[in-house]
Amino acid sequence: MTQAPTFAVVSGAQVHEAVAGREAEVTRMVEAAYRLHGEGLTVNPDSYFLRFPDRPSDRIIALPASVKGGVGVHGIKWISSFPGNVASGVPRASAVLILNDAETGYPFACLESSIISAARTAASAALAAAALADRRGGRPRRIGFVGVGLIARYIHTYLAGNGFTFDELGVHDLSREHAEGFQGYLERTEKGAITIHDSAESLIRSSDLVVFATVAGEPHVTDPGWFAHNPLVLHVSLRDLSPEIILSSYNVVDDVEHCLKANTSPHLAEQRVGHRDFVAGTLYDVLSGTTAPPADKPVVFSPFGLGVLDLAVAKYVYDRVASSGALNTVPGFFHEMKRYG
Structure with a gap:
């Protein structure tokens, strides 16, 4: 019987540990993603903006993307921008990112992504x-x-x-x-x-x-x-x-x-x-x-900000956390795995 796919949650602390002090390495990953995009080896649809009539300065943005080459994943970043947060002492932006397996389409990780977003932008x-x-x-x-x-x-x-x-x-x-x-x-x-x-x-x-x-x-x-x-x-x-x-x-x-x-x-x-x-x-x-x-x-x-860059950095982070043995998987996340029960 085929083993059920796993699903992991990667915290902001783990993301920070994976990228901190590796700025040159992360930049090379972003450069590689730009080159894949320029060579037509990505899919980067328009971002979708969720806006609110009663709060015009706030928005949440969906950035779906797919990257081939050495990255080899699909995924989406879901990032909010609420400028009023700053007055309350918390950052304006918060985000999560989902990585999907390129062969099955199954999501295999959710990563805290405000750090990933900031790192790829920088x-x-x-x-x-x-x-x-x-x-x-x-x-x-x-x-x-x-x-x-x-x-x-x-x-x-x-x-x-x-x-x-x-x-x-x-x-x-x-x-x-x-x-x-x-x-x-x-x-x-x-x-x-x-x-x-x-x-x-x-x-x-x-x-x-x-x-x-x-x-x-x-x-x-x-x-x-x-x-x-x-x-x-x-x-x-x-x-x-x-x-x-x-x-x-x-x-x-x-x-x-x-x-x-x-x-x-x-x-x-x-x-x-x-x-x-x-x-x-x-x-x-x-x-x-x-x-x-x-x-x-x-x-x-x-730079408008491309979802393919987020995926490249997220996959880099996921691989580092996985190789360290610190990946936190959610038991039983996928439950209905038999077609007829």
């Missing part, structure tokens, strides 16, 4: 920063963070884990308390000068690498002149920049169809001009040498 940003900066002629030494929550912290960790070092670090957040908290975090890990900026303009003009990790729902940075020094911009939160800034920049996305929707800044730019010619290509195009960033324009990376 690894994607660090990978893009390295690929774009190295092809542009050198890595920036002055970095600025606009928005300083969990994602900003993970991006900093992953930049450091991929060899970035900084002489100057800038911080700007609408909350002075949060800005000072992030400054304190940076002081524990960085030797460069750390400055809290009262305005986004001041931070942007003094940074050669700018990280946007906000919860902005519409553009709040509108003057292309702030970018006249041609910085590299990791536009992770997707809706911070006006169409004018996007249209005056060299734009790289993770996936054109996914990124140019849901009123992201690139989507607003498309609506403004009626075409997508301002998009130079995808990160896969940069990695494969199809396109290269110029030195005489701002370079903006806008």
Whole structure:
């Protein structure tokens, strides 16, 4: 008789243990997933947004995906964003992820996924920063963070884990308390000068690498002149920049169809001009040498966030936990396994 499939639950503590200190390794997993996606070895449908008429700032998003190659799984991430959580002292985002067996379709694991989501987002940003900066002629030494929550912290960790070092670090957040908290975090890990900026303009003009990790729902940075020094911009939160800034920049996305929707800044730019010619290509195009960033324009990376990246990192975590013997399976999770009882 065929043995019933097993189902495991992987906790956030186990996820953290699997990825902490392995930023370069996780980034290589994300790069491999990007290459599989670029080669047509993934399925990445549109994300589905569950919204609430009485709570317009809140949403829960479903990201289904499938990855072939060395990952070889199907799955879905279910991630909520409730910005009001921050005022209560808990993170904005929470998530779980289900992995499904590629042969039978049976789910075999549920993983806490806020850490996986943050890690894949940060690894994607660090990978893009390295690929774009190295092809542009050198890595920036002055970095600025606009928005300083969990994602900003993970991006900093992953930049450091991929060899970035900084002489100057800038911080700007609408909350002075949060800005000072992030400054304190940076002081524990960085030797460069750390400055809290009262305005986004001041931070942007003094940074050669700018990280946007906000919860902005519409553009709040509108003057292309702030970018006249041609910085590299990791536009992770997707809706911070006006169409004018996007249209005056060299734009790289993770996936054109996914990124140019849901009123992201690139989507607003498309609506403004009626075409997508301002998009130079995808990160896969940069990695494969199809396109290269110029030195005489701002370079903006806008990643919508692909479910295939979550699956790649989740499978990496699952394999590490399983190989350590610490996998927590749920006895009898699948019960009706005989067709006729």
